[in-house]
Amino acid sequence: MTSKHESPFQVLKGVFHEPNRLAILSELSAASNGMTFQELKDECGLTDGNLSRHLKALEDTKVVRIRKTFIKNRPQTTIFLTDRGRDKFMEYLQALEEVLARAAESVQAEPRKYAFSFAARPARS
Amino acid sequence: MTSKHESPFQVLKGVFHEPNRLAILSELSAASNGMTFQELKDECGLTDGNLSRHLKALEDTKVVRIRKTFIKNRPQTTIFLTDRGRDKFMEYLQALEEVLARAAESVQAEPRKYAFSFAARPARS
Numbered sequence: 688m689t690s691k692h693e694s695p696f697q698v699l700k701g702v703f704h705e706p707n708r709l710a711i712l713s714e715l716s717a718a719s720n721g722m723t724f725q726e727l728k729d730e731c732g733l734t735d736g737n738l739s740r741h742l743k744a745l746e747d748t749k750v751v752r753i754r755k756t757f758i759k760n761r762p763q764t765t766i767f768l769t770d771r772g773r774d775k776f777m778e779y780l781q782a783l784e785e786v787l788a789r790a791a792e793s794v795q796a797e798p799r800k801y802a803f804s805f806a807a808r809p810a811r812s
Numbered sequence: 813m814t815s816k817h818e819s820p821f822q823v824l825k826g827v828f829h830e831p832n833r834l835a836i837l838s839e840l841s842a843a844s845n846g847m848t849f850q851e852l853k854d855e856c857g858l859t860d861g862n863l864s865r866h867l868k869a870l871e872d873t874k875v876v877r878i879r880k881t882f883i884k885n886r887p888q889t890t891i892f893l894t895d896r897g898r899d900k901f902m903e904y905l906q907a908l909e910e911v912l913a914r915a916a917e918s919v920q921a922e923p924r925k926y927a928f929s930f931a932a933r934p935a936r937s
Contacts (some may be wrong), residue, residue, distance in 0.1 A: 694835075700831050
């Protein structure tokens with residue numbers, strides 16, 4: 688559930704709603720050991736500049752953590768979803784599902800087989 | 813299903829994804845006889861200027877039709893979802909559901925009781 692005082696449409700106004708960010712978050716959510724910059728770039732079909740810009744915004748809001756290391760003298764950037772990021776993303780997904788449910792009702796879409804439960808749960812280790 | 817050549821994230825880059833527009837479309841989808849400007853403004857919690865701007869964009873892309881009439885010498889604006897608008901919104905909702913399903917898989921959300929079928933269907937009269 689979203690906050691009592693907020694419509695689900697309001698929740699969509701946060702940091703996750705931009706389509707490329709949704710793709711980034713969706714990838715990172717599945718990667719408990721993080722992803723390299725290159726992996727994330729390839730999976731999301733983004734340019735260096737575009738991915739960098741999104742990651743900067745996501746790091747500023749503490750949604751991702753960025754680790755820079757050297758592997759055989761070559762720099763490597765690894766990106767991790769933070770616990771806070773996971774929780775916030777869950778909230779966003781809940782709101783999105785609520786918006787989808789409302790729209791489905793409006794367009795009289797027929798119920799299908801399943802939906803998702805985005806209740807907060809412990810971060811995977 | 814979204815186009816074979818397009819990722820669902822790409823489909824989200826269209827005219828519907830902005831949260832206020834989603835609210836507008838959700839309202840209009842349920843209103844087969846259209847809604848007045850005032851009704852739409854109230855339901856979506858928007859200002860005159862903000863709603864006007866969104867409607868202009870949606871009219872330009874032929875998603876809505878705007879009718880201006882006089883009721884007892886007072887101007888009244890009524891907004892309708894077009895058939896094209898309904899079809900396009902359905903496509904958007906399908907993509908959104910696909911994105912949600914991917915995210916659910918990524919965050920290991922548990923299946924719940926239902927989902928929606930946004931298959932194209934005849935516009936309601």
